[in-house]
Amino acid sequence: MTSHADVFRIADATFGSRLIMGTGGAPSHEILESALKASGTELTTVAMRRVAPGEAGSLLDVITGLGIRLLPNTAGCFTAREAVLTAKLAREALQTDWLKLEVIADERTLLPDPVELLDAAEQLVDDGFLVLPYTNDDPVLARRLEQLGCAAVMPLGSPIGTGLGIRNPHNIGMIVEQAGVPVILDAGVGTASDAALAMELGCDAVLLASAVTRAQDPTRMAEAMAKAVEAGRLARLAGRIPKRFHAEASSPMEGRADLD
Amino acid sequence: MNVTVNGRHTDVASDATLADLVAQLCARPTGTAVAVNGDVVPRSAWSRQRIADGDALEVLAAVQGG
Numbered sequence: 001m002t003s004h005a006d007v008f009r010i011a012d013a014t015f016g017s018r019l020i021m022g023t024g025g026a027p028s029h030e031i032l033e034s035a036l037k038a039s040g041t042e043l044t045t046v047a048m049r050r051v052a053p054g055e056a057g058s059l060l061d062v063i064t065g066l067g068i069r070l071l072p073n074t075a076g077c078f079t080a081r082e083a084v085l086t087a088k089l090a091r092e093a094l095q096t097d098w099l100k101l102e103v104i105a106d107e108r109t110l111l112p113d114p115v116e117l118l119d120a121a122e123q124l125v126d127d128g129f130l131v132l133p134y135t136n137d138d139p140v141l142a143r144r145l146e147q148l149g150c151a152a153v154m155p156l157g158s159p160i161g162t163g164l165g166i167r168n169p170h171n172i173g174m175i176v177e178q179a180g181v182p183v184i185l186d187a188g189v190g191t192a193s194d195a196a197l198a199m200e201l202g203c204d205a206v207l208l209a210s211a212v213t214r215a216q217d218p219t220r221m222a223e224a225m226a227k228a229v230e231a232g233r234l235a236r237l238a239g240r241i242p243k244r245f246h247a248e249a250s251s252p253m254e255g256r257a258d259l260d
Numbered sequence: 261m262n263v264t265v266n267g268r269h270t271d272v273a274s275d276a277t278l279a280d281l282v283a284q285l286c287a288r289p290t291g292t293a294v295a296v297n298g299d300v301v302p303r304s305a306w307s308r309q310r311i312a313d314g315d316a317l318e319v320l321a322a323v324q325g326g
Contacts, residue, residue, distance in 0.1 A: 022325070022326040023324040023325060023326070024324050024325040024326050025324070026324055032324065045325060045326030046322040046323065046324065046325055046326065047322070047323050047324070047325025047326055048293075048320045048321070048322060048323070049320060049321070049323045049325075050266040050267070050318065050319065050320060051266065051285050051286050051292060051319045051320065051321045059322060059323065059324060060290065060291045060322055070322075071326075072322065073325060073326040075325050075326050085295060085298060085300070086320075088293075088295075088300045089293040089294075089295055089300055089318070089320050090293070090320075090322075091293075092293040092294075092300050092302060092303065093291050093292055093293035093320060093321060093322060094291060094322060100326055102326070209325075209326060
């Protein structure tokens with residue numbers, strides 16, 4: 001079957017699953033564990049926050065117990081300076097140079113700040129990080145991030161946590177068309193069809209969290225997302241039919257009986 | 261000796277090391293990182309590094325996110 005040979009690569013790492021499920025928003029570690037398992041994900045995000053006294057570190061136990069690779073993020077950083085220091089702390093804490101780089105402009109939109117993002121990406125690539133930047137659905141910005149040496153680009157479908165799906169599929173298509181690194185649709189996925197559309201547009205993978213962790217049944221939604229990503233990928237590889245204005249019969253018109 | 265730990269004024273012993281402080285904050289240091297005055301201190305140096313009066317420390321760990 002195609003899916004067995006269809007390996008997803010970021011830099012030198014390979015993944016059997018093209019769904020990257022983040023850990024944010026899960027109501028409990030138990031529900032998170034069940035959803036991560038159902039999603040089949042092999043890569044998951046975590047955030048870095050101040051240690052609260054007496055807190056048990058069971059989140060990492062859950063993730064490592066499932067054999068899932070860690071991708072720390074810089075969520076909540078507004079400047080390149082904050083993001084770079086957070087990245088270095090994450091690298092030290094989790095012993096990985098992989099990083100989901102997030103530098104947001106404001107709390108209301110959570111949209112990436114392109115100026116700070118480029119600055120941080122450049123510093124972190126130079127420092128040896130494998131940088132996966134969360135970016136706007138802007139083909140020019142995506143190109144600049146790739147030129148800086150980012151290992152993938154991760155354009156948003158719509159703002160974080162909105163579940164509005166892919167608001168500008170044309171831009172995502174343009175990013176895919178020009179990219180020489182993997183394109184990972186990040187943020188905005190609300191339901192399975194959004195994830196399938198991302199893959200049909202040619203994205204290499206989908207990163208989501210809230211769509212699963214805040215669903216009424218996270219485990220079932222995780223399974224739905226896994227299937228949607230797989231279906232969308234197969235459809236992309238299969239090559240869809242062109243859209244037509246008028247109908248085109250699939251049954252032959254010749255050889256019909258004269259029944260008039 | 262007064263220092264700031266994760267934004268809170270904290271009193272620590274004058275001979276305290278980073279390792280002592282981290283041990284006070286969390287049961288297991290796995291998955292934890294420390295910055296002193298904006299610079300990350302590698303775990304391997306925690307037991308040697310003494311805390312100085314007025315230091316600003318950030319002690320971070322992984323939580324659900326993203």
